[in-house]
Amino acid sequence: VAGSLLQGRIAIMLDGSPTCMLVPAQFINFLSSAEDYYMNYTLTFFIRVMRHVAYWSSILLPSLYVALLSYNQDLIPTPLLVTVAAQHRGIPFPTIVEATVMMLAFEALREAGMRLPRAVGQSVSIVGTLIVGDAAVRAGLVSPGMVIIVAGTGVASFALPAYGFVNSSRIIQFAFVCAAGFSGLVGIVILGLILITHLVSLRSFGVPYMAPIAPFTWPDMKDMFIRVPWFAMKTRPEHLETVDRVSNRSRAPRPPNKSHAGEGEP
Amino acid sequence: MRSCVLRKVAVCLAVSLNSLLLPGCFDIQEVEDMNIVTAIGIDQTDDGLVRVTAQLVNPANVPSAGGGVSGSSGTARSFIIREETGASIEEAVDKFNLNVPHEMYLAHNSLILFGYNYAKHGIDRAFDYMERNRYLRRTQLLLVTSGTANDVLSAPTDPEPLNALGIRSLVEQSGDMVRLAKSDQMQVIKEYLLPSHSPVLSLVDLDPLDHPVMKGVAVFRGSKVADVLTMEETKALGWLVGDTRQADVHLPCDDPVDGVETAVRLTAVRLFNSHTEVVPQLRNNQLSFLVTVNARAEVERLCPHEQMNEETYKQLENKTAEHMKREMQAVVAKLQSDGADACQFGTRLFMKDPRHWRQLSRDWPKYFAAAQVNCNVRVQILRTGLSTSAPGTMASQSGLAPQAGRGVTGP
Numbered sequence: 266v267a268g269s270l271l272q273g274r275i276a277i278m279l280d281g282s283p284t285c286m287l288v289p290a291q292f293i294n295f296l297s298s299a300e301d302y303y304m305n306y307t308l309t310f311f312i313r314v315m316r317h318v319a320y321w322s323s324i325l326l327p328s329l330y331v332a333l334l335s336y337n338q339d340l341i342p343t344p345l346l347v348t349v350a351a352q353h354r355g356i357p358f359p360t361i362v363e364a365t366v367m368m369l370a371f372e373a374l375r376e377a378g379m380r381l382p383r384a385v386g387q388s389v390s391i392v393g394t395l396i397v398g399d400a401a402v403r404a405g406l407v408s409p410g411m412v413i414i415v416a417g418t419g420v421a422s423f424a425l426p427a428y429g430f431v432n433s434s435r436i437i438q439f440a441f442v443c444a445a446g447f448s449g450l451v452g453i454v455i456l457g458l459i460l461i462t463h464l465v466s467l468r469s470f471g472v473p474y475m476a477p478i479a480p481f482t483w484p485d486m487k488d489m490f491i492r493v494p495w496f497a498m499k500t501r502p503e504h505l506e507t508v509d510r511v512s513n514r515s516r517a518p519r520p521p522n523k524s525h526a527g528e529g530e531p
Numbered sequence: 532m533r534s535c536v537l538r539k540v541a542v543c544l545a546v547s548l549n550s551l552l553l554p555g556c557f558d559i560q561e562v563e564d565m566n567i568v569t570a571i572g573i574d575q576t577d578d579g580l581v582r583v584t585a586q587l588v589n590p591a592n593v594p595s596a597g598g599g600v601s602g603s604s605g606t607a608r609s610f611i612i613r614e615e616t617g618a619s620i621e622e623a624v625d626k627f628n629l630n631v632p633h634e635m636y637l638a639h640n641s642l643i644l645f646g647y648n649y650a651k652h653g654i655d656r657a658f659d660y661m662e663r664n665r666y667l668r669r670t671q672l673l674l675v676t677s678g679t680a681n682d683v684l685s686a687p688t689d690p691e692p693l694n695a696l697g698i699r700s701l702v703e704q705s706g707d708m709v710r711l712a713k714s715d716q717m718q719v720i721k722e723y724l725l726p727s728h729s730p731v732l733s734l735v736d737l738d739p740l741d742h743p744v745m746k747g748v749a750v751f752r753g754s755k756v757a758d759v760l761t762m763e764e765t766k767a768l769g770w771l772v773g774d775t776r777q778a779d780v781h782l783p784c785d786d787p788v789d790g791v792e793t794a795v796r797l798t799a800v801r802l803f804n805s806h807t808e809v810v811p812q813l814r815n816n817q818l819s820f821l822v823t824v825n826a827r828a829e830v831e832r833l834c835p836h837e838q839m840n841e842e843t844y845k846q847l848e849n850k851t852a853e854h855m856k857r858e859m860q861a862v863v864a865k866l867q868s869d870g871a872d873a874c875q876f877g878t879r880l881f882m883k884d885p886r887h888w889r890q891l892s893r894d895w896p897k898y899f900a901a902a903q904v905n906c907n908v909r910v911q912i913l914r915t916g917l918s919t920s921a922p923g924t925m926a927s928q929s930g931l932a933p934q935a936g937r938g939v940t941g942p
Binding site: 274301334335338339344346347348349351354355356359360371449496 | 560562563567569590593636638639658666693696763
């Protein structure tokens with residue numbers, strides 16, 4: 266919260282609410298967490314990049330799998346295609362049905378885990394996924410590859426810090442799977458274009474939602490995919506249009522006996 | 532007014548949605564409903580028909596299929612061989628869809644293997660199909676076998692369960708050495724279209740134990756096979772055409788030492804890389820080509836009891852160069868007698884002097900056969916491997932310290 270305030274955002278704290286709202290809300294806020302600013306920038310770089318990858322794979326992974334398997338088999342390397350074809354032998358459903366059913370089952374388990382008491386809830390989601398997935402594979406209803414993909418999507422969505430943000434990606438992934446099932450990679454590309462157009466046109470309190478990327482400002486990329494070291498983080502984000510461009514303009518502390526020379530005691 | 536606009540928007544939306552959704556699912560194809568074709572063999576039967584052999588993946592027996600799904604009955608192979616005969620390749624391939632359950636899927640085809648009989652009658656009949664078909668990729672290898680394609684495609688390639696991928700890696704391994712040996716469709720068609728008009732295809736044959744092995748290359752005159760080169764000759768052809776990497780040269784020892792008759796009397800040198808430049812020259816109507824090869828090498832093996840010093844070093848360089856030169860001359864002579872310009876001298880002449888080439892091009896085989904080829908080889912040996920001299924020279928009955936290398940004699 267303090268970091269966001271120093272960036273030039275507004276924090277809204279309400280009596281009775283356990284959370285604090287920060288406006289304007291932007292895409293990158295949901296992919297960065299408070300720990301990023303406490304750690305060394307080299308560690309943050311890796312984790313940030315991983316979150317970006319995790320977010321997009323939580324949306325796209327199942328749909329890409331469906332599209333590759335039902336339309337664009339020529340894009341899979343030959344040995345992989347042979348393996349996948351061997352896994353798929355004797356499975357009664359088309360890939361799209363398989364994907365939708367598995368994803369619905371996974372979402373249901375996740376929701377169930379959320380409502381149950383903590384001790385039970387954890388085990389329901391993990392054990393349930395493992396057991397149901399394994400049983401479905403053994404029964405020959407879904408292919409092992411599909412279980413891996415759906416589980417991977419789930420893990421990717423758990424890796425993101427903001428819960429409310431993940432909820433949207435959970436719904437969007439269904440739309441993408443349908444597009445992939447209807448028209449393959451072309452469908453994914455078209456839906457992706459629609460999604461990006463929508464994201465770019467959003468505004469939050471007058472600030473563009475995809476701010477450092479969509480109206481592209483190079484100085485602000487320092488806090489987007491990477492977090493640059495502190496010596497390079499002098500200025501506030503430009504897209505927030507702050508009154509004072511330089512962040513935290515207090516002077517360096519000095520020993521107290523020289524305080525009469527400058528700031529400090531009145 | 533407003534409702535009119537709304538209706539227009541609704542119509543636009545409906546049209547765009549339908550145009551997106553209605554053609555959807557049209558070419559959907561599940562992986563379990565298709566036969567993945569990994570290799571195609573093309574043979575000519577005695578009555579002039581084309582017999583196409585397709586190698587299909589047998590998903591029930593792919594060893595990598597985990598999860599307890601694989602049937603694991605050790606006898607069955609991981610691929611299926613089916614044959615069809617027709618007047619042309621297209622007709623035969625079409626017949627597969629009538630006679631084999633599941634659609635044929637050609638996008639993963641990695642080999643096209645021509646039987647010798649078909650290659651003798653011209654492979655250009657297949658080029659049109661391969662270039663036109665939208666599934667076949669230009670990265671697929673075009674190979675020739677001296678028997679029938681069917682035999683090679685059904686042979687086991689042991690560590691690799693899929694025959695086609697095994698043969699492919701065989702060919703690619705020798706392609707690392709001489710680029711020419713990896714004859715993918717792109718390269719073959721290019722060589723076919725170049726002025727020299729002489730494609731080179733790798734030759735894969737069965738050894739006595741029924742394993743496919745790389746035997747060399749087949750040289751084509753136009754689209755018909757003209758001659759077959761062994762692997763050694765392929766290396767020499769590689770030095771004539773362009774750069775090579777990691778090629779071995781084996782030289783006989785001059786004077787065998789008495790008492791070691793059983794030992795292999797060969798010196799081996801491994802060329803790291805070689806670079807070739809060909810300059811066509813025309814002096815008073817006599818066409819000649821100056822081939823300059825620069826190579827860098829490492830000693831792989833010395834003759835027994837040979838001491839390495841500056842002199843032997845020089846000798847070895849010269850001997851290697853001489854040997855390469857002899858091999859290259861022999862290959863040129865062979866190609867000249869075949870009339871197949873696989874060493875691309877015609878292309879070099881065309882690149883240097885197109886006008887002159889156009890005068891010669893009509894009777895190029897005649898000029899090529901009469902052309903004089905001068906080879907100029909320089910080999911530079913960079914290092915000797917981990918030891919300088921042969922181990923035999925280090926042995927000393929009386930327990931003296933071994934002699935120092937590089938021509939310096941110890942006390």
